[in-house]
Amino acid sequence: MKKGALFIAISFILVACSTSPNTDMANEETSNREVESIGQVSIDGSSTVFPVTEAVAEEFYAVNPDIKVTVGLSGTGGGFKKFCRGETDVNDASRPIKETEIELCDSSGIDYVDFTVAYDGLAVIVHPDNDWVDELTVAELKMMWEPDAQGEITKWNQIRDEWPDEELSLYGPGTASGTFDYFTEAIVGEEGASRGDYTASEDDNVLVQGVASDKYALGFFGLAYYEENKDKLSLVPVNNGDEAVLPSEETVKNGTYSPLSRPLFIYLNDQALAREDAAEFTQFYLETAGELVSEVGYIPLTDEEYAAEMEKYETFLETL
Amino acid sequence: MNRITRSKIIDQLFKYFGILCTSIGLIMLAALLINVFSDGFGRLSIDFFTALPSRFPEKAGILTAWTGTLWIFGLTILIAIPLGVGAAIYLEEYTRKGFLSNVLEINIANLAGIPSIIYGILGLTIFVRTLRLGESVLSGALILSLLIMPIIVVSTREALRAVPKTIKEASLALGASQWQTIWHQVLPAAFPNILTGIILALSRAIGETAPLIMIGALTYVPFVAKSPLDEFTVLPIQIFNWISRPQAGFAINAAAGIIVLLGIVFVLNGIAVVIRQRARNKIKW
Numbered sequence: 327m328k329k330g331a332l333f334i335a336i337s338f339i340l341v342a343c344s345t346s347p348n349t350d351m352a353n354e355e356t357s358n359r360e361v362e363s364i365g366q367v368s369i370d371g372s373s374t375v376f377p378v379t380e381a382v383a384e385e386f387y388a389v390n391p392d393i394k395v396t397v398g399l400s401g402t403g404g405g406f407k408k409f410c411r412g413e414t415d416v417n418d419a420s421r422p423i424k425e426t427e428i429e430l431c432d433s434s435g436i437d438y439v440d441f442t443v444a445y446d447g448l449a450v451i452v453h454p455d456n457d458w459v460d461e462l463t464v465a466e467l468k469m470m471w472e473p474d475a476q477g478e479i480t481k482w483n484q485i486r487d488e489w490p491d492e493e494l495s496l497y498g499p500g501t502a503s504g505t506f507d508y509f510t511e512a513i514v515g516e517e518g519a520s521r522g523d524y525t526a527s528e529d530d531n532v533l534v535q536g537v538a539s540d541k542y543a544l545g546f547f548g549l550a551y552y553e554e555n556k557d558k559l560s561l562v563p564v565n566n567g568d569e570a571v572l573p574s575e576e577t578v579k580n581g582t583y584s585p586l587s588r589p590l591f592i593y594l595n596d597q598a599l600a601r602e603d604a605a606e607f608t609q610f611y612l613e614t615a616g617e618l619v620s621e622v623g624y625i626p627l628t629d630e631e632y633a634a635e636m637e638k639y640e641t642f643l644e645t646l
Numbered sequence: 647m648n649r650i651t652r653s654k655i656i657d658q659l660f661k662y663f664g665i666l667c668t669s670i671g672l673i674m675l676a677a678l679l680i681n682v683f684s685d686g687f688g689r690l691s692i693d694f695f696t697a698l699p700s701r702f703p704e705k706a707g708i709l710t711a712w713t714g715t716l717w718i719f720g721l722t723i724l725i726a727i728p729l730g731v732g733a734a735i736y737l738e739e740y741t742r743k744g745f746l747s748n749v750l751e752i753n754i755a756n757l758a759g760i761p762s763i764i765y766g767i768l769g770l771t772i773f774v775r776t777l778r779l780g781e782s783v784l785s786g787a788l789i790l791s792l793l794i795m796p797i798i799v800v801s802t803r804e805a806l807r808a809v810p811k812t813i814k815e816a817s818l819a820l821g822a823s824q825w826q827t828i829w830h831q832v833l834p835a836a837f838p839n840i841l842t843g844i845i846l847a848l849s850r851a852i853g854e855t856a857p858l859i860m861i862g863a864l865t866y867v868p869f870v871a872k873s874p875l876d877e878f879t880v881l882p883i884q885i886f887n888w889i890s891r892p893q894a895g896f897a898i899n900a901a902a903g904i905i906v907l908l909g910i911v912f913v914l915n916g917i918a919v920v921i922r923q924r925a926r927n928k929i930k931w
Binding site for chain 2: 399
């Protein structure tokens with residue numbers, strides 16, 4: 327009994343401390359005993375965003391070992407199904423939420439807010455011995471990948487006459503991947519529309535292996551996979567009408583590598599954000615993302631953009 | 647004479663065919679082992695077992711993954727064995743042969759062929775959502791139990807069938823009830839063969855990933871599960887995640903993880919084989 331009373335008294339004091347406007351490191355430990363806090367933040371969603379969230383969770387654990395942050399990887403769509411049932415607090419997403427998912431969230435009364443946390447570039451890759459391709463236009467990529475190309479466009483010289491009369495072998499992510507959705511949307515113009523007769527794998531390392539061992543191959547996947555395998559692959563500049571641009575941190579950041587760069591998001595349940603633990607995690611995410619994103623192979627936003635996201639977060643907190 | 651030589655040649659040919667069949671399996675296993683050991687053996691260390699997941703491949707460990715695997719394994723044993731063996735005893739010893747038992751039998755055999763992801767979807771609806779067990783060790787173990795139950799039922803029935811009818815009849819003739827006969831005569835006699843089926847079934851369960859991902863088994867978990875209702879991850883999920891990462895360091899971690907998983911399966915199977923041998927030696931008629 328006595329212990330219980332003491333505990334309640336202490337909690338009151340701690341709560342009083344944590345609500346003081348001047349929050350600094352010293353009372354971070356105390357604030358997770360906030361009445362509403364459950365000491366847990368559950369995250370699921372995109373496997374593309376996973377490395378970023380894992381890195382943030384890892385660093386967050388070092389500062390706040392009392393808050394259990396768990397991260398799953400059901401994919402962006404699978405994650406939204408759970409998120410919109412209120413089963414998770416945060417959803418990692420490699421694309422914006424879809425209309426159908428918004429309806430799902432609405433129907434179960436889930437409100438949310440999204441933040442952009444990083445950029446990812448899609449790299450178009452050929453074999454290093456490929457000496458004929460010095461750039462590809464968006465139209466040429468479309469010609470190779472659109473559904474009508476199936477069984478029709480099978481040779482390199484069908485793309486440009488001067489290119490060799492050799493088989494064009496295509497490698498790309500499988501249809502369940504957010505990368506596939508994004509590429510088809512950006513290149514073919516319709517999400518999910520693609521030829522089916524290409525070598526597909528959900529594991530990008532398999533695609534790396536495939537392109538690296540086939541002189542007449544062409545593939546696309548996340549830029550990070552190219553960065554780790556530079557010696558085995560050759561990067562193709564993409565021409566969107568103005569100029570041929572190679573993907574790099576700079577060209578992805580300033581938007582000139584278009585249309586094959588995309589933002590990565592986190593979606594937060596606003597009920598969860600009302601909790602001290604989730605709010606603290608989100609703030610930590612936005613503060614540290616800039617540094618952690620490049621460590622795991624993605625491209626950070628500019629400092630101003632992160633500041634804007636932070637401002638959005640703070641304004642949002644006030645509306646709660 | 648001619649016919650005899652021909653028979654001998656066929657005999658020899660068949661022997662070499664048998665050796666070929668055996669060695670294909672062994673060569674595949676050896677190739678896997680050599681590949682995995684050369685990549686991952688150097689990565690094994692105490693730290694690897696005690697560290698939490700990390701974005702730095704050299705700092706990352708499998709503490710939550712191997713403890714999760716043992717949790718799942720332990721609970722699956724507790725749930726699947728009584729259910730599977732119980733069902734098999736009922737089907738083999740109590741039901742009358744007829745239309746209904748045929749239907750049951752065909753259905754159980756069919757269950758064994760259902761893709762594991764389907765069990766994941768079933769588990770998500772029943773255990774995670776309807777029974778509100780959440781994305782917990784218990785949900786995972788229940789799903790894997792369902793998944794391997796058909797295998798246990800089928801192999802246990804075979805084991806029970808192999809017990810000589812005379813033993814049962816002698817026991818019944820001495821006035822033992824059916825339950826006493828099953829408990830004191832049939833089960834001990836069938837136990838070693840039942841165990842063989844259980845070993846095969848559990849080895850399958852320990853490598854499953856798909857149904858666990860379906861129910862939302864996590865990938866980054868910074869704590870070891872303390873109760874059956876905690877969240878968890880397992881080795882196959884951790885390995886799967888590492889293999890698909892771009893950094894070469896994670897591929898090495900994945901190989902080391904595979905060695906640990908193989909080690910766990912090997913040790914557990916070893917224990918079961920010893921128990922089976924002991925039980926076999928005990929049977930004296």
